[in-house]
Amino acid sequence: MSVDIDTVKRVAHLARIKVTDTEADEMTGQLNTILAFVEQLDEVDVSGVEPMTSVVKQEMKKRADVVDDGGYPQDVVANAPMSEDNFFMVPKVVE
Amino acid sequence: MTELTKLTLTEARDGLAARDFSARELTDAYLGEIAAGNQALNAYVAVTEDKARAMAAASDARLAKGEGGALEGIPLGIKDLFATKGVHTQACSHILDGFKPPYESTVTANLWADGAVMLGKLNMDEFAMGSSNETSYYGNVVNPWKRTGSDEALVPGGSSGGSAAAVAGALCLGATATDTGGSIRQPAALTGTVGMKPTYGRCSRWGTVAFASSLDQAGPITRTVRDNAVMLRSMASVDAKDTTSIDAPVPDYEAAVGKSVRGLRIGIPKEYRVDGMPDEINALWQQGIDWLKDAGAEIVEISLPHTKYALPAYYIVAPAEASSNLARYDGVRYGLRVDGKDIADMYENTRAAGFGAEVKRRVMVGTYVLSAGYYDAYYLKAQKVRTLIKRDFDQSFEAGVDAILTPATPDAAFAPGAITDPVAMYLNDIFTVTVNMAGLPGLAVPAGLNRDGLPLGLQLIGRPFGEETLYSLGSVIEQAAGRFTPKRWWA
Numbered sequence: 234m235s236v237d238i239d240t241v242k243r244v245a246h247l248a249r250i251k252v253t254d255t256e257a258d259e260m261t262g263q264l265n266t267i268l269a270f271v272e273q274l275d276e277v278d279v280s281g282v283e284p285m286t287s288v289v290k291q292e293m294k295k296r297a298d299v300v301d302d303g304g305y306p307q308d309v310v311a312n313a314p315m316s317e318d319n320f321f322m323v324p325k326v327v328e
Numbered sequence: 329m330t331e332l333t334k335l336t337l338t339e340a341r342d343g344l345a346a347r348d349f350s351a352r353e354l355t356d357a358y359l360g361e362i363a364a365g366n367q368a369l370n371a372y373v374a375v376t377e378d379k380a381r382a383m384a385a386a387s388d389a390r391l392a393k394g395e396g397g398a399l400e401g402i403p404l405g406i407k408d409l410f411a412t413k414g415v416h417t418q419a420c421s422h423i424l425d426g427f428k429p430p431y432e433s434t435v436t437a438n439l440w441a442d443g444a445v446m447l448g449k450l451n452m453d454e455f456a457m458g459s460s461n462e463t464s465y466y467g468n469v470v471n472p473w474k475r476t477g478s479d480e481a482l483v484p485g486g487s488s489g490g491s492a493a494a495v496a497g498a499l500c501l502g503a504t505a506t507d508t509g510g511s512i513r514q515p516a517a518l519t520g521t522v523g524m525k526p527t528y529g530r531c532s533r534w535g536t537v538a539f540a541s542s543l544d545q546a547g548p549i550t551r552t553v554r555d556n557a558v559m560l561r562s563m564a565s566v567d568a569k570d571t572t573s574i575d576a577p578v579p580d581y582e583a584a585v586g587k588s589v590r591g592l593r594i595g596i597p598k599e600y601r602v603d604g605m606p607d608e609i610n611a612l613w614q615q616g617i618d619w620l621k622d623a624g625a626e627i628v629e630i631s632l633p634h635t636k637y638a639l640p641a642y643y644i645v646a647p648a649e650a651s652s653n654l655a656r657y658d659g660v661r662y663g664l665r666v667d668g669k670d671i672a673d674m675y676e677n678t679r680a681a682g683f684g685a686e687v688k689r690r691v692m693v694g695t696y697v698l699s700a701g702y703y704d705a706y707y708l709k710a711q712k713v714r715t716l717i718k719r720d721f722d723q724s725f726e727a728g729v730d731a732i733l734t735p736a737t738p739d740a741a742f743a744p745g746a747i748t749d750p751v752a753m754y755l756n757d758i759f760t761v762t763v764n765m766a767g768l769p770g771l772a773v774p775a776g777l778n779r780d781g782l783p784l785g786l787q788l789i790g791r792p793f794g795e796e797t798l799y800s801l802g803s804v805i806e807q808a809a810g811r812f813t814p815k816r817w818w819a
Binding site for chain 2: 234236240241244245246247248249250251252260263264266267268270271272273274276277279282283284285286287288289291293294296305308310311312313314315321323324325326
């Protein structure tokens with residue numbers, strides 16, 4: 234499989250990365266090189282093989298469903314580019 | 329270099345315990361080395377001088393009372409991927425500009441609890457994506473090693489390039505690092521240092537900036553095998569804050585160093601003899617086989633038939649997980665924000681300005697392979713291939729193999745800019761990436777110099793939680809090969 238420039242622009246939008254036409258053109262070549270490289274996997278017969286979900290066998294850990302952390306909203310927003318009254322500030326999203 | 333900075337981590341530990349010198353003197357010696365050498369090597373992106381001196385003073389107080397921990401007073405460098413409370417933590421990316429976490433990673437918290445001293449944060453490839461430390465927002469790290477008779481700068485490998493260079497150049501006694509496809513072992517091999525990627529789940533991932541969560545694992549880079557064993561014991565723990573942390577006690581790894589390897593079965597995988605590999609690498613591998621044989625180990629040829637598919641499968645799994653993990657960098661909660669005409673435009677502008685070219689490439693590949701209609705063909709298939717890669721290893725271990733010996737890298741250090749094709753760069757991890765795909769421990773040990781005088785390393789791969797066996801075998805190689813120190817040109 235290979236990608237064209239329109240697919241690259243669509244994927245860039247899905248990934249929320251703005252690309253110029255020049256960048257999209259450059260990325261098309263690079264992505265196709267990488268996709269051609271991973272296509273080697275087509276040689277492998279994976280029929281009847283389960284996909285890997287965990288490299289080390291272990292029981293999923295559980296904990297009591299209780300609040301055991303929190304109560305410091307000022308720390309949570311401390312690194313925000315914009316915040317007010319312990320809320321994150323973003324451009325207006327509803328009219 | 330002062331006499332103090334010539335000591336290994338374990339020698340310094342013993343000297344501190346015997347009160348031959350103080351933690352403050354040791355830390356000052358390292359801060360002096362950093363001040364003299366960091367401009368040339370660019371290993372540190374932030375030096376925490378005041379914090380280091382305060383921590384060293386606290387260590388001296390504990391040592392005076394006879395209450396020193398396992399790493400009391402030992403000055404360490406920390407890869408910029410580990411969250412350190414109130415201190416520069418940016419994964420060497422522009423998008424995390426100014427980020428100072430209000431919390432501490434479990435790995436670093438463990439080190440401070442054992443008395444270690446933080447010298448600063450170490451340079452790395454952006455978000456740990458790279459094999460040469462050329463993708464850092466803070467510029468290239470320079471390898472302390474140069475070719476004999478040449479002044480050309482060389483890369484230290486990556487992504488833990490700052491960690492490896494700082495240890496090789498004696499700008500710290502040991503460094504934390506992380507390894508997703510080879511990011512501890514490849515730079516260790518290229519700088520003549522010792523690097524351990526532990527079994528997946530041995531070190532907590534909590535508070536470590538995530539790249540590919542099913543592959544990421546923290547480990548130490550040090551000057552000697554014994555130093556490495558001591559540092560891993562402190563880094564490793566059982567952590568309720570990481571669901572993949574394994575509930576198993578942390579052994580005394582140092583006790584395994586120097587232990588007899590007589591009777592251990594060492595597998596030599598024929599698939600690791602790849603075309604175009606320099607003769608020197610083959611010769612080094614044979615030398616390693618002979619050393620282990622001389623020490624009483626039994627050598628057996630094994631087959632790991634899916635080896636060649638590990639790297640292509642990795643370049644589906646790792647970018648897929650990265651595209652998901654890096655979705656959090658949106659200009660809202662931390663770091664860089666570049667305004668736009670609406671919120672989506674703000675996201676796109678922020679990520680376009682904040683991510684470097686290699687990170688964008690991987691996020692794009694990951695987004696593509698996870699997008700509607702392609703999930704089965706790429707991601708699911710890669711995860712099935714991963715099952716086969718792990719099965720290859722399982723079968724060798726079931727047949728009685730205790731550990732596997734391979735070269736660590738396909739070649740020695742190269743010049744920055746020498747590899748521009750992304751796939752050619754990915755091939756640097758051809759011998760290391762299989763280990764992450766199977767979740768196994770892997771140890772890179774320096775084993776010799778090439779004809780240009782550059783270090784080369786061997787890799788030992790262990791059974792799950794077989795770190796002790798690797799340290800025993802690694803110390804055999806270290807004893808036979810000796811230690812390698814670069815000529816000090818940087819200060």
